[in-house]
Amino acid sequence: xxxxxxxxxxxxxxxxxxxxxxxxxxxxxxxxxxxxxxxxxxxxxxxxxxxxxxxxxxxxxxxxxxxxxxxxxxxxxxxxxxxxxxxxxxxxxxxxxxxxxxxxxxxxxxxxxxxxxxxxxxxxxxxxxxxxxxxxxxxxxxxxxxxxxxxxxxxxxxxxxxxxxxxxxxxxxxxxxxxxxxxxxxxxxxxxxxxxxxxxxxxxxxxxxxxxxxxxxxxxxxxxxxxxxxxxxxxxxxxxxxxxxxxxxxxxxxxxxxxxxxxxxxxxxxxxxxxxxxxxxxxxxxxxxxxxxxxxxxxxxxxxxxxxxxxxxxxxxxxxxxxxxxxxxxxxxxxxxxxxxxxxxxxxxxxxxxxxxxxxxxxxxxxxxxxxxxxxxxxxxxxxxxxxxxxxxxxxxxxxxxxxxx
Numbered sequence: 001x002x003x004x005x006x007x008x009x010x011x012x013x014x015x016x017x018x019x020x021x022x023x024x025x026x027x028x029x030x031x032x033x034x035x036x037x038x039x040x041x042x043x044x045x046x047x048x049x050x051x052x053x054x055x056x057x058x059x060x061x062x063x064x065x066x067x068x069x070x071x072x073x074x075x076x077x078x079x080x081x082x083x084x085x086x087x088x089x090x091x092x093x094x095x096x097x098x099x100x101x102x103x104x105x106x107x108x109x110x111x112x113x114x115x116x117x118x119x120x121x122x123x124x125x126x127x128x129x130x131x132x133x134x135x136x137x138x139x140x141x142x143x144x145x146x147x148x149x150x151x152x153x154x155x156x157x158x159x160x161x162x163x164x165x166x167x168x169x170x171x172x173x174x175x176x177x178x179x180x181x182x183x184x185x186x187x188x189x190x191x192x193x194x195x196x197x198x199x200x201x202x203x204x205x206x207x208x209x210x211x212x213x214x215x216x217x218x219x220x221x222x223x224x225x226x227x228x229x230x231x232x233x234x235x236x237x238x239x240x241x242x243x244x245x246x247x248x249x250x251x252x253x254x255x256x257x258x259x260x261x262x263x264x265x266x267x268x269x270x271x272x273x274x275x276x277x278x279x280x281x282x283x284x285x286x287x288x289x290x291x292x293x294x295x296x297x298x299x300x301x302x303x304x305x306x307x308x309x310x311x312x313x314x315x316x317x318x319x320x321x322x323x324x325x326x327x328x329x330x331x332x333x334x335x336x337x338x339x340x341x342x343x344x345x346x347x348x349x350x351x352x353x354x355x356x357x358x359x360x361x362x363x364x365x366x367x368x369x370x371x372x373x374x375x376x377x378x379x380x381x382x383x384x385x386x387x388x389x390x391x392x393x394x395x396x397x398x399x400x401x402x403x404x405x406x
């Protein structure tokens with residue numbers, strides 16, 4: 001699965017480091033995701049989540065520690081060479097483990113006496129010049145709940161990098177530093193809106209109020225299970241404005257398989273009339289099949305291939321960009337689903353720029369995303385919208401509608 005660089009700090013976003021090529025024919029590091037947890041203002045725990053393969057098979061821990069080395073540098077900001085710290089991490093079974101198909105590396109670093117820094121982690125293959133990088137912004141003195149608490153599945157010793165958990169998964173919330181007893185939970189049974197068109201430059205109307213459906217307390221370090229789907233925001237102190245947001249999803253997520261849920265992402269490639277016709281149908285499944293068959297002029301194999309391609313993108317968007325809402329609903333998710341992975345990503349402290357070498361009728365198309373403060377997550381980004389995207393956007397949407405995108 002092709003992924004894009006992951007720059008966002010996640011209590012879980014993020015963000016993925018796209019690798020330009022396999023290390024060799026046998027070994028490949030496909031992607032690196034990262035997050036951090038602050039023990040206090042002097043000590044930071046860093047976690048790297050690596051998709052590492054030997055051929056088509058995930059690499060085991062024993063092979064990984066033999067094959068790869070890890071170095072890091074802390075810079076004062078993007079685009080500067082001022083070093084705040086650096087080091088080499090010896091990889092062994094004490095700091096390398098598996099989480100599903102991913103290799104997880106954990107290491108400790110001494111926090112510089114700064115509010116902010118950019119950690120550059122470099123994984124290199126032993127005996128070669130091949131290396132891959134991951135950058136992670138760290139706010140060393142911001143001891144908010146989502147920078148100090150991690151979510152751990154089952155008996156895992158490594159925190160989740162993602163923002164979502166399944167309604168059938170058991171998890172524990174733990175603090176990186178000293179333990180804390182009671183945590184306060186706010187539950188929102190709210191359906192968030194999908195991203196608006198990249199050409200919609202109309203100013204937003206006032207922010208809609210979000211009502212809390214229920215509140216309760218939980219204990220840190222105790223097994224938990226949230227069976228009710230929706231958004232949960234967790235606080236150690238109710239006077240804080242930012243919490244640890246967890247989106248509880250169905251057991252099939254990030255895949256989208258329920259007929260009622262399949263309709264949502266079609267917003268990005270459909271007319272309002274088409275969406276309304278499906279909504280009015282008594283049988284969602286038949287209406288969706290008819291929709292795709294009509295677009296493909298009755299060509300069933302082409303329709304099936306287009307469905308797989310489109311919902312494959314939706315699944316990837318959910319994996320990569322889920323924040324306080326499903327990944328496909330985010331601005332990044334919308335761009336990713338329609339246009340695919342960017343060819344280049346440039347980042348600064350609170351901004352990402354995605355560049356597509358050629359899309360639609362244009363070359364070197366840029367999409368700028370700005371980080372926005374959010375009470376649930378710290379990696380919420382919003383797209384800067386322009387009417388000029390229209391001649392780029394519509395030809396690609398039309399390619400989806402005629403089955404040209406595989």
